[in-house]
Each structure stands twice: as structure tokens, then as C-alpha cells.
Amino acid sequence: MGCGVEGLLVLVIVLLAILVGVALVAWRAHSRSPRAVPVRTAAVPAAAARRTANWRWAGVITGLVAGGVAAGSGALGRGLMLAGPVFGLCVLAGVVAGEISVRPAGGPTRTAVVEVRRVRDYVPHGLAQAVLAAAAVLLALLTVTTATAGPDDLGRGRVLLSRCGPGLLEGHSPWPGSFYSVPLAAMVATGLIVAGAALRVVIRRARTGADPDVVAADDALRQRAAWTITGACGILTALPLAGVCLVSAGALLSFSCHPAWWTYAGWALLALLIPTLALLAWCAAVLLAPARAVTAALPAR
Amino acid sequence: MTARPLLIVDTGNPTPPYEQLRRQLAELIQSTALRPGDRLPPLRQLAADLGLAIGTVARAYRELESAGLVRSRRGGGTHVTAAAPSLSDSERQRLLHHHAKAFVQQATLLGADEQQILGAISQALAT
Numbered sequence: 001m002g003c004g005v006e007g008l009l010v011l012v013i014v015l016l017a018i019l020v021g022v023a024l025v026a027w028r029a030h031s032r033s034p035r036a037v038p039v040r041t042a043a044v045p046a047a048a049a050r051r052t053a054n055w056r057w058a059g060v061i062t063g064l065v066a067g068g069v070a071a072g073s074g075a076l077g078r079g080l081m082l083a084g085p086v087f088g089l090c091v092l093a094g095v096v097a098g099e100i101s102v103r104p105a106g107g108p109t110r111t112a113v114v115e116v117r118r119v120r121d122y123v124p125h126g127l128a129q130a131v132l133a134a135a136a137v138l139l140a141l142l143t144v145t146t147a148t149a150g151p152d153d154l155g156r157g158r159v160l161l162s163r164c165g166p167g168l169l170e171g172h173s174p175w176p177g178s179f180y181s182v183p184l185a186a187m188v189a190t191g192l193i194v195a196g197a198a199l200r201v202v203i204r205r206a207r208t209g210a211d212p213d214v215v216a217a218d219d220a221l222r223q224r225a226a227w228t229i230t231g232a233c234g235i236l237t238a239l240p241l242a243g244v245c246l247v248s249a250g251a252l253l254s255f256s257c258h259p260a261w262w263t264y265a266g267w268a269l270l271a272l273l274i275p276t277l278a279l280l281a282w283c284a285a286v287l288l289a290p291a292r293a294v295t296a297a298l299p300a301r
Numbered sequence: 302m303t304a305r306p307l308l309i310v311d312t313g314n315p316t317p318p319y320e321q322l323r324r325q326l327a328e329l330i331q332s333t334a335l336r337p338g339d340r341l342p343p344l345r346q347l348a349a350d351l352g353l354a355i356g357t358v359a360r361a362y363r364e365l366e367s368a369g370l371v372r373s374r375r376g377g378g379t380h381v382t383a384a385a386p387s388l389s390d391s392e393r394q395r396l397l398h399h400h401a402k403a404f405v406q407q408a409t410l411l412g413a414d415e416q417q418i419l420g421a422i423s424q425a426l427a428t
Contacts, residue, residue: 104352108313112350114306114329116340116378206349210307 045102045208049221052098056228059094060287063087063232076158081180081243085187088236089194091287095228096198102221104206111210117203122219122226127286130279131234135192137272138241142181145248149177164257172251176244184240191236198229227286234283242276245269306334310351318353322361328396330370330381337383341371344379 067087073079105111150161150171157177162170174180202225208218252258252266306329310318329335341347344362348355362379365371373379408418 104350106352108311110310110312110351110353112308112310112342112347114308114326114335114342116342117346204343204346204349206352210350 045214045217045221048102048208048218051101052095052221052225055094055098055101056091056225057094059091059097062094063090066090076179077174077247078180078183081176081184081240082187084239084243085184085191085236087239088191088232089187091232091235092191092194092198092229095225095232096201099198099201099205099225102205102208105209112207113210113215117222119199119203119226122202122223123199123230124227124286127227127230127234127282130282131230131237134234134237134241134276134279135188138188138237138244139185141241141244141248142176142185145176145244146178146181149175149179149181152179160251162255162258162262170255170257172254174247175251176247180244184244188237188240192233195229195233199226202226202229231283231286234279235287238276238279238283242273242280245272245276249273308347308351310353318351319357319360319364322351322358323364326361326365327368327370330365332393332396335381337381339381341379341381 064087067083067090070086071080071083074082146157148160149157150159151157152159152171152173156179158175158179159171159173159177160175164170176184202222208214246269249266249269252262252269255262308322308325310321312318314321326335326341335341341362342350344355344358347353348358351358362371362373366373366379369382371379372382404422405418408421413421
């Protein structure tokens with residue numbers, strides 16, 4: 001059983017190394033893409049861009065530390081399961097702090113554009129759909145694994161059992177039963193709710209001015225924040241999904257006697273790892289990529 | 302390119318901010334810059350953008366609703382009504398003259414001469 005957890009750790013480290021590699025490649029491709037916003041440099045709210053970027057990076061760094069601490073804590077790999085959501089929540093906190101730090105243009109004469117800012121105008125649609133799909137798959141998978149889990153020697157739902165004959169039971173753990181799935185589902189749900197609230201903060205914060213150039217640059221800042229929020233949601237959903245796929249597949253394929261469909265299910269879960277890792281790389285690239293749309297508009301000084 | 306309409310609130314003006322807002326929005330609706338069915342900015346968003354209290358913007362919206370220019374629905378936002386009366390040509394002309402007069406008056410107080418005033422208008426039209 002201990003060997004299983006160690007093997008899982010090695011696998012996760014290998015997967016993370018692959019993920020970082022893919023993310024770096026995606027980052028380079030992303031930063032070369034022609035996504036510059038046609039904004040004149042003089043009108044850009046450079047201070048707001050700097051502050052939000054600083055807070056965003058503070059969130060990412062805090063998330064890496066907190067995620068690392070979470071991964072190393074918790075009994076029987078439970079902390080490892082929660083590392084992704086912990087990281088995502090820290091990034092979301094950084095984005096919200098950055099948005100709150102943006103101050104509206106003051107003075108006795110205030111201007112506002114007559115417009116209705118909507119979340120869908122700023123969120124990347126393809127990535128958001130992929131993240132929602134991953135969340136739905138994770139929920140479905142956790143429902144099944146929780147329902148099929150059996151108790152271990154201390155009565156915790158973290159074992160998959162198979163009846164090999166009269167009175168003969170074979171069990172493998174870890175299995176994402178209630179011992180893992182309940183805290184994981186709670187963290188992911190919290191993360192998604194916080195992400196929704198963060199998106200509302202992004203669209204509701206005051207504009208930094210009403211001049212068309214400032215509005216365009218301000219929109220670029222909001223778009224960057226919305227992309228970061230979507231990316232953080234992707235990490236906090238896809239990283240546990242990858243873990244659940246890996247652990248479940250490992251358990252299903254370890255039995256000496258089991259129904260034939262368990263083998264297919266195990267391989268299907270391993271196959272699910274590929275799009276999940278692709279989503280993780282996509283989200284990591286979104287989080288790490290320089291805010292090209294905004295930096296292109298920053299003053300040269 | 303069609304520029305999005307702007308709202309300007311001068312907190313130093315003796316006219317209360319809600320009335321400044323109400324008047325500008327009413328003019329935008331009557332001049333069809335805001336058309337029937339168009340949604341007005343959410344209260345919180347507009348209040349944040351203008352640095353005003355939500356109650357101030359809410360009061361302007363209430364006045365517009367009382368005048369039959371907009372309709373608010375809980376959770377559905379505030380929309381320009383289909384029956385919002387539009388300005389007649391003479392009324393439009395009168396308002397244009399009124400705003401031009403107010404601008405010239407302010408510019409003169411700033412010490413601008415005729416050339417500078419015309420230049421400022423040309424510059425504003427170009428942006």
C-alpha cells in the first residue's frame with residue numbers, strides 16, 4: 001500500500017515535469033502569437049497593469065508554495081489530491097486582490113461609458129468550456145468512485161474490493177472513495193464558486209478612465225484577469241482529475257481477479273489522462289504567459 | 302466607428318449628481334443614442350465607474366422609470382422602454398443650442414477666444 005503511494009508520487013512528479021515542459025512550449029508559442037491590442041501607449045493605465053501583474057504573480061508564487069505544503073501534508077496522499085485546488089484558490093485570491101487594488105480615476109469630474117460589461121466578453125470561451133467539461137467529468141468520476149469504494153481497516157472509504165471466490169476478497173488502495181472525494185469535491189466546488197465571484201469583481205471594478213484608449217487598455221487588463229481566473233479554475237479542476245484518473249486506473253489494473261470491463265475502464269481512465277494533461281498545459285500556459293495584450297500597450301519607460 | 306455614449310458627472314456642480322445623470326440618460330434615450338430595448342449599465346457598475354453611491358444611480362434610474370423612459374426588472378436589469386418618446390427636430394435643435402451655449406459660456410470663463418473654442422470643438426469631433 002505504501003509502495004502504491006510512493007509509485008503515485010513518482011508518477012505525479014514525472015507528469016508534472018511533462019506538464020512544465022509542455023507549458024513552456026505553449027508559453028513560447030503563445031507569446032509569439034499576434035494578440036496585441038491596438039492601443040496607443042500614452043493612454044495606458046500602466047500603474048494598474050503593474051499592480052494587477054504583481055498581485056497575480058504573488059498569487060501564483062503563494063499557490064506554488066501552499067500547493068507544495070498541501071501536497072506534503074495530509075494522511076495517505078490526501079494532501080496531494082488537494083494541492084491543485086489550493087494552488088488555484090491562491091491564484092484566484094491574487095487576481096481578486098489585484099482587481100481591488102485598481103483605483104478609479106478621481107477628481108470632481110467623473111466620466112463613465114454607457115455599457116454593460118459581461119463576463120462572457122472577457123472569458124476565453126474555448127478554455128472555459130474545456131474547464132467546465134473537466135469539472136463535470138471529475139464530478140461524475142468521483143460519484144462513481146465514492147459509490148464503489150469499500151472501507152479500509154479503519155473504516156475509511158479508500159479501498160476498491162473485488163470478490164475472487166467464496167469468502168475471498170481482493171482489495172486495492174488508494175481508491176478515490178469518500179476519504180478522498182469528499183474533501184476534494186468540497187475544495188473544487190469552493191474554487192469554482194470563488195472563481196465566479198472573482199469574475200464578478202473583474203467586471204464590476206471601476207474603469208480607470210473613459211477615454212477610448214484607456215477603455216481599450218482597461219479591457220485588456222480585465223481580459224487578462226478573466227483568462228487567469230479561467231486558467232486557475234482549469235488547474236484546480238484538471239490536476240485532481242489527473243490524480244483521480246491515475247489512481248483509479250492504477251487500482252483497476254492491479255487486480256489479479258476482476259470483471260473484464262475493469263481492464264477497459266482502467267485503460268479508458270489512462271486515455272482520459274491525455275486530454276486532462278493537455279488542459280493542464282493549456283491552463284499553465286495561460287497563467288505563465290506574459291500579458292502580451294497589456295504589455296504591448298505599456299509605456300516604454 | 303460608433304463611439305459609445307459617455308456620462309459625465311461634475312461633483313462641483315450645484316445640480317445633484319442623480320439629476321445630472323437622469324438628464325443625460327433622458328437625452329440619450331430621447332435622441333435614440335440609446336434605443337428601445339437597450340440595457341442601461343447595472344447600478345453597481347455605473348456607481349463604481351462614476352465613484353458615486355449606488356443609491357445616487359438608483360435614484361436617477363427610478364426617476365427615469367417614473368417618466369416611462371426605462372423599465373427595471375429584478376434580476377433582468379434596466380432597459381429602455383419601447384414607448385420612450387423621441388425628440389422632435391425642433392426639440393433636438395433647442396437642446397443642441399442649449400449645450401453649445403453652455404459650452405461657450407464655460408470656455409469663455411476659461412479665457413478662450415473664438416479660434417480656441419472652435420479648435421476645441423474640432424478636436425473633440427475628431428476623437
